[in-house]
Each structure stands twice: as structure tokens, then as C-alpha cells.
Amino acid sequence: MEFNSFNFHPNIAAGISAAGYSTPTPIQAQAMPPVMLGRDVMGLAQTGTGKTAAFVLPMLQRLLQGERGKVRALIVAPTRELAEQINETVIALGKQTGLRSMTVYGGVSINPQIQKLRRGVEIVVACPGRLLDHIQQRTINLSQVEVLVLDEADRMFDMGFLPDIRKIVKRLSTKRQTLLFSATMPKEILKLAQEVLTNPETVQVDMIAPPQTVSHALYPVAQHLKTDLLLHLLKQTSTESVLVFTRTKHRAKRLGEKLSKVGYKAASLQGNLSQNRRQAALNGFRDGSVQILVATDIAARGIDVSQISHVVNFDIPDTPEAYIHRIGRTGRAARTGEAFTMIAGEDTQMVRAIERTLGKQILRHTLSDFDYSAAAPPKEAQATRPPKSFKSSKPTGGKGPRSEGAGGAARTYNKPASRRRPQSARPTSVVRGH
Structure with missing residues (x-):
């Protein structure tokens, strides 16, 4: 299978060629057909398998038709770095489409984001905390969103973002296409998928297979x-x-x-x-x-x-x-x-x-x-362990302290002091090799 078999618009095909893509990866080959048909999709794939292009390319194809200047696609990601990486892919593949995109996340001034939203964009790649800030300040209009993508859903769960995701979804029209991508499928993510996806197609590629190289x-x-x-x-x-x-x-x-x-x-x-x-x-x-x-x-x-x-x-x-x-x-x-x-x-x-x-x-x-x-x-x-004021980065199951992009959000939640368990010192020892 080659990318030209998907019959992308010539302006999108030009972006594919410029990016050096020729043969789709397994997640792209399996996910793009149902996405292009408008189906909801739950994709299970590791980072680095090419899943970003699997949802970006069909999204660009869809958005070429229709009104411009309105937020019509929303991609939610757990960290600033991932949001920027996704947006770079959108820009590279959609360079000749005229579609505009932007990132929205905390840790930077909100004012430039507001100005860019006012000028009009079709695609927003956002972290949950700052996106909710825009929603509360009424500086973003999500009523026209046709496509919602939840990327790295398991990591968003680890960071405690599931309540925010549910708040965001409530602001969207039910007449939308929803794509959820995750490397693992804990029960909480499965429950979220059941809530936000409608009759989804499930695509699974090499869930926890280690690289052979x-x-x-x-x-x-x-x-x-x-x-x-x-x-x-x-x-x-x-x-x-x-x-x-x-x-x-x-x-x-x-x-x-x-x-x-x-x-x-x-x-x-x-x-x-x-x-x-x-x-x-x-x-x-x-x-x-x-x-x-x-x-x-x-x-x-x-x-x-x-x-x-x-x-x-x-x-x-x-x-x-x-x-x-x-x-x-x-x-x-x-x-x-x-x-x-x-x-x-x-x-x-x-x-x-x-x-x-x-x-x-x-x-x-x-x-x-x-x-x-x-x-x-x-x-x-x-000294080898963090001071008591630092929390372990062990996944909290959505109940512990969380922050956007490892510390960049305006929101941080902690358990009341009365409910915290004291840290106990753990001995260290040398493990002899064999």
C-alpha cells in the first residue's frame, strides 16, 4: 500500500511528498480508512509508530471543504512538547492547504493565544488546563468543532487530566467525529472511550512490543x-x-x-x-x-x-x-x-x-x-531522593497532583495534609551482577 492509494487532495499529497512519506506505517494503514469514512476510532499504538499522521492527514482532507476561520478540529495532548510536535506535523503536511493551526498551553502568556484565536484558525492543538482557561474566559468557541482527537490518553490519565477532558467534551457538539489514541488501555481510559466514542472502530498495533533494533x-x-x-x-x-x-x-x-x-x-x-x-x-x-x-x-x-x-x-x-x-x-x-x-x-x-x-x-x-x-x-x-516538598512522578491514577507538561499548568491539586501518608526511608543496596 502507498499513500497515493488514499486519493488525498493534491495539496495534501504535496505535503506528504515533501515530508518524505511513501509507505504508510501499520497504524496509518489501518486507522486512516475508517477515519476518512468519518468513523470514530480507538487507536492503540506506541509513541513513534506514526499515529500523528494517521489522524492529521484525514483531518486535513475533511477540513479542506467547509468554512474557514472557525475552530473545526480540536486535538488534546498531555504536554506542551507533544502539542508543539503535533502542530509541527499539521503545518508540514498541510502547508499548501491554507488551513491554519495553533497551540494552546500554559506556562506562557495567554494574550498572544487570544489574539491568534481572534484572527481565526481551523485547528487547535491544546493541553487541557489552558484550554479550560480559554473556555472559562470565553476566548475560544468550540461550537463548530467537527473532529476531536484525544492523543496519549493514558498519559493524560496518569497526569490527572480525565476530569478536565470530560469538562471539555461537554462543551462540544455531539455531532462530531472522535478519535482516541493511547499506548495502553487501563480501565479508566476504556471507560472514557465508552463515554466519548460512538460505535468506534478499534485499531491495535504492537501494543507493548519492544523495538527489535x-x-x-x-x-x-x-x-x-x-x-x-x-x-x-x-x-x-x-x-x-x-x-x-x-x-x-x-x-x-x-x-x-x-x-x-x-x-x-x-x-x-x-x-x-x-x-x-x-x-x-x-x-x-x-x-x-x-x-x-x-x-x-x-x-x-x-x-x-x-x-x-x-x-x-x-x-x-x-x-x-x-x-x-x-x-x-x-x-x-x-x-x-x-x-x-x-x-x-x-x-x-x-x-x-x-x-x-x-x-x-x-x-x-x-x-x-x-x-x-x-x-x-x-x-x-x-540527597539522592527528592526533598519532601517534591512528589514522586509515579502515576497517580488521576487522583494525585497533576500539572500540564510536567509542571507548566496553572492548576495543581494535592491531597489534604491529613490524608497524606508519611514517606518512609527506603534502604539502598548494591545489586551484584551476574
């Missing part, structure tokens, strides 16, 4: 030696672009600063940065001026860089699915990649879960010229 390695190490081990690995490994994942914003910032101090072209991508600095870090990683990007899971949504040679899990992820998402950032576009994961004593259970998902045991590696017996400096053991 990525090799895996585990590096057992004590918590306080992780930074030293990372520096050691970087010195002896031939790398291109390296993406390092941490559990918290605090640790991403600190590790990025450490790497910069020792001479690496490094930056961090986390929610405490201004939007301009976040975009600068992402642009630098894309153009190669930043070699190492340290990011949290949520902030990393929207990173689409084909030349990433290594993914390093400085902290092990919370779920096997998150591990698959992380390592899927390398080994793309027919290239090979490597995934290094540092593990401490408390990570044993998650390692086993990841190995079950992969269907094989991951080799443990120890470096002969690294001192694993070095004692932690005073207070270092406590």
Missing part, C-alpha cells in the same frame, strides 16, 4: 554511585545523542547541571523550566548542539529525534510499558540503539516485570575499572 543492558549500582557510573559509561561508550531519564524534575535538573560542569553539551527538560528554555533544550537536542538531554517521563513526551543512539534509565521506570516507551526513543528509522538501565536493590521487582514483558532476561553488566565499593559521602544517601 534496541539492545538492553542492566547496570546494578548503589543509588549514591549512579552519577559516577553514568560518567564512566559515557567516557567508554561511543555515542551520538543520548537521552537520560530520571524519576523527578529535581534530579533531572541536578544531573543536567553536573554533566554540563564536566564538559558535556547537556541540558535538562523538566517542568520547572520556562517554556522558552524547554523549547531551547529540545531544539538543541534535535539540531545536535545538545548531545545529552536529561528528562522526566512526562517532559519527554513530544521528543521525536531519529538519531538518538542511547537511552539511559538513570532511574528505572514505574511500569514495563513506560520502559518500552523510553527505549523506543532509540533504534528508530532503521537504526540500532542501546538502552542502559541502572538498578538498585529496591528495583528487583520492576526488573522482573520488564523481563517478563520482553520475554527474556536482560544481561547484568559490571565494569571492571569502576569502584562499586565507594562509600556515600555524608548526607549523600538522603
Whole structure:
């Protein structure tokens, strides 16, 4: 199957050709036909499978006919970075259509967004929090929306956005086409799908299949030696672009600063940065001026860089699915990649879960010229974990603190102090490799 078999309008076909697309990916080949027929679709696919084009191309085809200057398509995404990436795809594929699009998210001034909405756009790519701000201020009119896309629905659930999604959906006409895309299908997302989709077509592609082009390695190490081990690995490994994942914003910032101090072209991508600095870090990683990007899971949504040679899990992820998402950032576009994961004593259970998902045991590696017996400096053991004022980034099931794009929204909700459980210190230990 080729893209020309879909009979796209010549102006859209020109965008497809300019983007270098020739053969549709599996999610595109399966999702586009029902979307072009106007059906509601529930698509299950990982990040990096080409699902953005799967909903953007049929959307552009539909919007070519009809009134201009009204918001006729709404795409809702969990983070600023992903919203920007989607909008870039819309602009690239629809360059010759005359259709206008914009992003709407928090962390930046609302006034330029209001001005652009007043001038008129047909497609809005939005994060939930800021979109609700516009709705409440009556600066956006969603009454003419014909197509609603909920992208990365499982991540929006993790971030606690489902109540906001329901509020947004209530503002839309029931006579619309709705597309929901998710990498996983927890029961809460299935319930949401049942609420917002009408007789949907379900398209499922490689739900949690790991990339075949990525090799895996585990590096057992004590918590306080992780930074030293990372520096050691970087010195002896031939790398291109390296993406390092941490559990918290605090640790991403600190590790990025450490790497910069020792001479690496490094930056961090986390929610405490201004939007301009976040975009600068992402642009630098894309153009190669930043070699190492340290990011949290949520902030990393929207990173689409084909030349990433290594993914390093400085902290092990919370779920096997998150591990698959992380390592899927390398080994793309027919290239090979490597995934290094540092593990401490408390990570044993998650390692086993990841190995079950992969269907094989991951080799443990120890470096002969690294001192694993070095004692932690005073207070270092406590410093490896975030201060009490920081919350864990473990998925909250929609009930815990949430923020747009890992810290950028105006809304943040926390449990009352009386309901919070005290944090208990967990011992760290060295896991010996084999």
C-alpha cells in the first residue's frame, strides 16, 4: 500500500511528498480508512509508530471543504512538547492547504493565544488546563468543532487530566467525529472511550512490543554511585545523542547541571523550566548542539529525534510499558540503539516485570575499572531522593497532583495534609551482577 492509494487532495499529497512519506506505517494503514469514512476510532499504538499522521492527514482532507476561520478540529495532548510536535506535523503536511493551526498551553502568556484565536484558525492543538482557561474566559468557541482527537490518553490519565477532558467534551457538539489514541488501555481510559466514542472502530498495533533494533543492558549500582557510573559509561561508550531519564524534575535538573560542569553539551527538560528554555533544550537536542538531554517521563513526551543512539534509565521506570516507551526513543528509522538501565536493590521487582514483558532476561553488566565499593559521602544517601516538598512522578491514577507538561499548568491539586501518608526511608543496596 502507498499513500497515493488514499486519493488525498493534491495539496495534501504535496505535503506528504515533501515530508518524505511513501509507505504508510501499520497504524496509518489501518486507522486512516475508517477515519476518512468519518468513523470514530480507538487507536492503540506506541509513541513513534506514526499515529500523528494517521489522524492529521484525514483531518486535513475533511477540513479542506467547509468554512474557514472557525475552530473545526480540536486535538488534546498531555504536554506542551507533544502539542508543539503535533502542530509541527499539521503545518508540514498541510502547508499548501491554507488551513491554519495553533497551540494552546500554559506556562506562557495567554494574550498572544487570544489574539491568534481572534484572527481565526481551523485547528487547535491544546493541553487541557489552558484550554479550560480559554473556555472559562470565553476566548475560544468550540461550537463548530467537527473532529476531536484525544492523543496519549493514558498519559493524560496518569497526569490527572480525565476530569478536565470530560469538562471539555461537554462543551462540544455531539455531532462530531472522535478519535482516541493511547499506548495502553487501563480501565479508566476504556471507560472514557465508552463515554466519548460512538460505535468506534478499534485499531491495535504492537501494543507493548519492544523495538527489535534496541539492545538492553542492566547496570546494578548503589543509588549514591549512579552519577559516577553514568560518567564512566559515557567516557567508554561511543555515542551520538543520548537521552537520560530520571524519576523527578529535581534530579533531572541536578544531573543536567553536573554533566554540563564536566564538559558535556547537556541540558535538562523538566517542568520547572520556562517554556522558552524547554523549547531551547529540545531544539538543541534535535539540531545536535545538545548531545545529552536529561528528562522526566512526562517532559519527554513530544521528543521525536531519529538519531538518538542511547537511552539511559538513570532511574528505572514505574511500569514495563513506560520502559518500552523510553527505549523506543532509540533504534528508530532503521537504526540500532542501546538502552542502559541502572538498578538498585529496591528495583528487583520492576526488573522482573520488564523481563517478563520482553520475554527474556536482560544481561547484568559490571565494569571492571569502576569502584562499586565507594562509600556515600555524608548526607549523600538522603540527597539522592527528592526533598519532601517534591512528589514522586509515579502515576497517580488521576487522583494525585497533576500539572500540564510536567509542571507548566496553572492548576495543581494535592491531597489534604491529613490524608497524606508519611514517606518512609527506603534502604539502598548494591545489586551484584551476574
